[in-house]
Amino acid sequence: MLAKLAWHSLMHRKGSVLLAIVSVAVSLFVLLGVEQIHNQAKHSFNRTVSGVDLIVGARTGQLNLLLYSVFRIGRPSNNISWQSYRDIASRPEVAWSIPISLGDSHKGYRVVGTSTHFFRHYRYGQNRSLALSSGRSFADTHELVLGAEVAQKLDYKTGGSLVLAHGLGSTSFQLHDEYPFTVTGILEPTGTPVDRALYISLEGMEAIHSNGPANDELIPESITAFMLGLDSPVTTFQLQRQIDEYRDEPLLAILPGVALSQLWQMLSTVENVLLLISAMVVLTSLLGLCIMLLTSMRERRREMALLRTIGAGPTQLFLLVQLEALLVVLLGMTVAFATLLGGLRLVEPVLAERYGIYLAESLVTGRTPVLLAGILAATLLVATIPALGAYLQSPNRDLQA
Amino acid sequence: MNAPVTQLTGDAIAVEQLQFCYRCGPAVLDIPRWSVPRGGRVFLRGPSGSGKSTLLNLLAGILAAQSHLEVLGQPLDALSGRRRDRFRARHIGVVFQQFNLIPYLSVLDNLRLAAHFGNSSGDVRSRSTELVARLKLDEHLLERRAEQLSVGQQQRVAIARALINRPRLLLVDEPTSALDPEARDAFVQLLMRSYRDVENTLVFVSHDMALARHFSMVADMRELNRAWKTESTDAC
Structure with missing residues (x-):
């Protein structure tokens, strides 16, 4: 029931929610893209040559x-x-x-x-x-x-x-x-x-x-x-x-092994900087989501008060806001993955030709699951601010008039 | 806490030495004694600022009472906030002046939501259909989003929502102020008819004295509330 409420509430605010989804999707696309290149390059490099002393x-x-x-x-x-x-x-x-x-x-x-x-x-x-x-x-x-x-x-x-x-x-x-x-x-x-x-x-x-x-x-x-x-x-x-x-x-x-790891080390410095930057981009978009939710809390005071009146506890309102944030991020993730999948198909020939990087099939490799879990955790953390607002809001609507 | 504890009085509402102030400001409510018997239909009148809404919020357990307040045999001042929420969801129906429904949900989902929080068992759909018919609304409105309904329709759905968990106490706060004068009488009649059971207690707040004739009891906040006089002199 709460999930249904969260979903309809998001659909009700299509405009700002869509923008939030796009912003999350773009930032995740950057992060996942960097991560993808990291994984693929590492995989591809390490398999290029073996058995040569x-x-x-x-x-x-x-x-x-x-x-x-x-x-x-x-x-x-x-x-x-x-x-x-x-x-x-x-x-x-x-x-x-x-x-x-x-x-x-x-x-x-x-x-x-x-x-x-x-x-x-x-x-x-x-x-x-x-x-x-x-x-x-x-x-x-x-x-x-x-x-x-x-x-x-x-x-x-x-x-x-x-x-x-x-x-x-x-x-x-x-x-x-x-x-x-x-x-x-x-x-x-x-x-x-x-x-x-x-x-x-x-x-x-x-x-x-x-x-x-x-x-x-x-x-x-x-x-x-x-x-x-x-x-x-x-x-x-x-x-x-x-x-x-x-x-x-x-x-x-x-020694090819030594030279490969040296090459890899050199690249991973650059790649770590990229990862850091893209993590910042993701954080920014999550903060944007937080702002969007905070603003909406102001518009939804009467809605929240009504929910309290018909018996929803503060915890349920807290969960409702968290659920909305999670839904936005999950939708953004889906869009980002779909775009990445399409994008990789497009750049595959260029990567192989220019950089000798050959793409493996799997999209979710290496640290990607950890990153995704981290993003979801960050979402919950950031959404705590508006969710706490909903939690603490007085159910008495006279006070908000 | 499922069944209200055995009542000493048999009153639906029993108030003694009830005082209330917002954030330690001047007392806005000071009622020495007031009770409503079970099955009573009370018309509560009083000018704005006389503490009507505050009293209603206390009765609904939305505001926490600091002194003795018994509703349906349950001393509300003894309950935690969470348990007051549950008690309200289960046993008390509330209808406000406006904004009684989640605008983006369908009428049926609004009713379902109230049933969900009230832990109502049974077939919500058929109960909704029945209530909607009793309130002379078209059944196809169930699938309509609440914001697409007219004000009059919304207020009637609000009653349906308040009644979905079969509450023994119904608190109604100026429900007709957004309606045409001609529609008000019809609305009140409909409300009375939908909430007929002898066990059901109704508190109806309004300053429209023309509606008082529908009720068996009339109470005036200016007489109940001792804080009224002090407040008028303080003028805050």
């Missing part, structure tokens, strides 16, 4: 190396020589190595020159290896494997033929059109940046860049970076130090 590249920042080798964001500063790669990869403690050569693209998707080791050793998520959904990996210089998203978005099938472009822009004028590639395989979707690239052999990479007639031996002079898997993790730090002190050229070796 060291990533080696030209000497640059840790994060820079991580970003261009794993996330394919930004540009590599310098290449490293093939010689150094062979030297380090052939050390006894190294179990496997994956060379990476970047610099070309196809319709905005990056082209990665690598070896078949990539398909065999690269791991993501909970130590999952890559798999082909169709075809086979490349075996020849003219052959190419597509990431799942590239194949889907550009509608390529195995057996198709395509031309790569020099540089990283999506509208490059310099096409390697004298050297078309044949798609031999398509990878299973992984939900990581792996989906968003095309893979060719290092020889193929060399072939499209060497001018004039093809050499017999297509050995690259340099590559961008390489990943290492070691036999025993105990040797990781030792090898890292040796690489950092490598004599022939300046190299940098990073």
Whole structure:
């Protein structure tokens, strides 16, 4: 009965109540949005790469190396020589190595020159290896494997033929059109940046860049970076130090886990500030709701007195006001969730393309339930002010005349 | 507290040395002795400021009495605020001059709300239909929002609302002042007819002496209330 009364009372004041709902919804949308990005980014980052012990590249920042080798964001500063790669990869403690050569693209998707080791050793998520959904990996210089998203978005099938472009822009004028590639395989979707690239052999990479007639031996002079898997993790730090002190050229070796958490830490500072700001926005909207209710209490004095006359106790009036506040916030929450769900569908491609963030399905993750419970608690707390007014109001209407 | 405690007097209202003042101001009410027998129909008259409404609020338990006040055999001054609320909801019907209904609820929901707070058991819907018919209102008005009704209709619904829990005491405060003079007599007659039982006690406050002929007893606040004279000289 009380809930029904609260509902009709809100419906009676549609205008101001609607505004309050919108204000709550907007503020919650901001908060939930920030929270969502936090959760998704964390989830997405942590599953990008696993099972790789060291990533080696030209000497640059840790994060820079991580970003261009794993996330394919930004540009590599310098290449490293093939010689150094062979030297380090052939050390006894190294179990496997994956060379990476970047610099070309196809319709905005990056082209990665690598070896078949990539398909065999690269791991993501909970130590999952890559798999082909169709075809086979490349075996020849003219052959190419597509990431799942590239194949889907550009509608390529195995057996198709395509031309790569020099540089990283999506509208490059310099096409390697004298050297078309044949798609031999398509990878299973992984939900990581792996989906968003095309893979060719290092020889193929060399072939499209060497001018004039093809050499017999297509050995690259340099590559961008390489990943290492070691036999025993105990040797990781030792090898890292040796690489950092490598004599022939300046190299940098990073532990992906450490670099990822460093990257995450850097982002979480920003993200915490955002969370704080959005929490303030929510608080402001709750205070607005409190003001709305307080103002309405003034208009509803006779209504409250009447309720007292027909037998409602002060506690019931207190609950009535609290219930109204809760209803407004719950409605606002519903609107915010619906908008967020729609909004995420819209920004999903942009997030993946620009920031390498892949969205997981669930909306309520991590701290979200705690946040929502906190908001409801804050609502009850803030609504105590007008509710107490209703509680303390004298039932004698002569006193209010 | 479900059944009123056994009454010593058999009076519906018994007042002794009743004094009342707002926030320690001058006494607005000072009644040495007043009683109304069960089944009495009292017309309570008096000019504005004579303490009529204050007395009514005390009888309804809306204001807390500081001295002896017995309603339907229950000493109200012995009850806590919460228990006075419940006692009122259950046993006393109240009709005011105006604003007797929650404007945004339907007539039926207004009646249901009163039944809910009064802990009334049974079929509220059929009881509402019956009351509405007795008060010569159309049944389809039950679904109408209270604010869509005319003033006269609203006052009649107010009686229905006051009677939904079958109270033994009905307090009515100037219910006709918003009505046309022609409608007043009809309203009072309707009220009397709807509240006929010999056990039912009615206190009707008005300054419209033309209505007094409907009542078996007439009381004048200027005679009941000793504070009246002092107040007129204080002029506050």
